[in-house]
Amino acid sequence: MTAHTPPLWQPPAIVPLDPALEATLRARIDGKAKPLGSLGRIEDLAVQLGMIRHPGEPRGENAVLLVFAADHGLVEEGVSQYPSAVTVAMVMTYLAGRATANAFATANNVAVRVIDAGVAAELPVHPGLLDAKIRMGTANAAREPAMTFHEASGALAAGARIAVGEIRAGANILALGEMGIGNTASSALLVHRLAPAPLDDCIGVGAGQDDAGMAKKRAAIHKAAARSDASAPLDVLSEFGGLEIAMMAGAILGAASQRRPVIVDGFISTAAALLAIRLAPAARGYCVFAHRSAEKGHDLVLAALDAKPLLDLGLRLGEGTGALLAVPLVRAAARLLTDVADLSDVLSGNI
Known part of the structure; x- marks a missing residue:
């Protein structure tokens, strides 16, 4: 046996x-x-x-953006034009209040929480940073599982716990954001297996790639997909990552358990929503899809979830920027x- x-x-x-x-x-x-x-x-x-x-x-007066940050071992394969060090730099920019997400949050009276889900560096203690690090970035999914089953479960549980804590502290609306160099590659693999959808249709330019960069990115993602035939949600997460995606999925489940709406941002956040909904289908009703991203693959995952986003602005930044722009619409609808x-x-x- x-x-x-x-x-x-x-x-x-x-x-x-x-x-x-x-x-x-x-x-x-x-x-x-x-x-x-x-x-x-x-x-x-x-x-x-x-x-x-x-x-x-x-009610909609108290909205909170949760920005989950983590690194991806797939970056070793050249899936991004930026090194993982940029993840750290952007986390520090959020904490300084100078990122686009901060500007949009201020414009819309939304609080920002930054969560270290798995950044591949020791971050300095900061009052605006929640240390929920599971590990120092995921492993290289092109060569081995991105994380263990235990780590994947821990990240989901942490995301749910963080969301429930924010709601108990008074949040009426949660919005999701992320930062992680290489996370469009991980998201493409998740959508490929969980939608499901053809892999090449899920692979986009991410933070920006030329033709040579896209060829390298596709090769790495195909190598990862060929390594494992995982199709069950937790198995797919364990094989392909990432930790910030797992925590966003957990946050969706936590918000749904407390009967609060959660605003889903772009391609990566929607991949997290797909994971959450495959784990608990009832969570679908609690998701508000903010916008249609310009990132290739987003239409596929939106279609898989029968989701019609509120905005279509050609955004592909991430960080929760699209979700922040949708907050006033959610507040207006409540009123x-x-x-x-x-x-x-x-x-x-x-x-």
Whole structure:
């Protein structure tokens, strides 16, 4: 008999959204002081938020961006034009408040938390940095598993724990961001196996590659894919990484367990959402997809999740920048339910 290692971590209990609530919430929105359907997809978003928070009311004033950072051993194969040292440099830029994510967060009154999920360096202690490091970056997935099953489980559990902690501290909305040189390569492998989708269709330019760089990136990713035929979610994560992706997936599951919406950013964050939803399908209802990235492969993973993003701005930065731009839409949709008068009250003068 083959020995079987029991799972080290199970997703938290998640209550599926009740589809029976949709008609009630749509009728409530239809009764507001506005023409029927005049707010388009904001009405759909309001329905989703109402279902998430039922029987309570949705709130959106306290939003937090979680930026998970980690390194990838696949960088050794030349999948990025930048070295892993850039991950450290960008983490320090977030902590200094000078990254694009910080600027967008300030513009939209969103708090920023930076999490070391697996940066391949010892980072200095900083009040804005949460040390949740699982290991010093993943192993080179083209040559060996990116992480152990135990490390993958630990990263998922840490992400869930961080999300639940933020919600218990008062967050109404969580937004996801990431930083990790090489993480589009890892995401391409995850989407390839978990969507599933043809591998070449999942491989994009990432932070920017010329033709020679893309050839090297494709070769490395194909080498990794050929090394393992993993298809189960935790196996795929263990084989191909990365730690920041795992923690984002865990954060989605943690937010869903607390009945809070989580705003998913671009290609890498959506790969994390795919992982989370493959682990716990009920988490799908708690995800708000912020934008359609310009990164190749994002359309494939959005289609696999039957997701229609709110924005289409040609973004491909990551960091949670697209999620931050979607925060005002989520806040507005929540207030459609809670703040807008009913038409009957307007017509009767009872406002």
